[in-house]
Amino acid sequence: MKTWLISSFRHAAWAPFTVFVFYAVAAKTFNAYIRFPWLDMPTHFAGGIAMAYFYLIVIRHAQLLTGAIPLVIQGLLSVGLTAVTAILWEFLEYLSDIAFGTMMNLGVADTLSDLFFGLSGACLLVVALSFFIYGETGIRSDREN
Structure with a gap:
């Protein structure tokens, strides 16, 4: 379990960390x-x-512990976990505003926009990777056989 966590973070934590540092x-x-x-x-x-991307790598590495996870489930789980992360981020913005007066949350429209764009990015990645892996026909490419 420790190896799975270390390996996952080593390979994928750079992505959300880079966006956070930019922000x-x-x-x-x-x-x-x-x-x-x-x-x-x-x-x-x-x-x-x-x-x-982070969750896809974590799920892919988890297969060493759980066994094979179908690609569709990996994609759905990744988008779902990204949704939970986005919701938690919005809660933290709200709590920061209450506790520290930061003015990070600009209302319902801002929150919904943030969630929409976060989930749109997650869905785009999963769909793009699905096309890359399966191609337009939905049939696995030779690389996966």
Whole structure:
């Protein structure tokens, strides 16, 4: 179990970490989200891609413990876990506003937009990888046989 966690984080944690560092530097150093409010949308989209990638790697590495997991289940689980992560992120923004007065959450429309773009990024990654693995016909390519 320890090997699975270490291996998963070593191979995939860079993706969400990179998006978070971009967000932190842009927000704190350049006030980018105040100057360019539209920047929030591509950041959440990239965050959705990064989290879905992270979860796909974690699930792929988990197969050493669980056995084979069908690709469809891997994709659905990745998107589902990304959705849970996005919801938790929005709760943390809300709690930060209450506890520290940070003004991170700008209302229901902002929250729904953040969730929409995060899940859109996750779905795009999973669908794109499905096309890469299966091709347009839905039949496995020679690489997978």
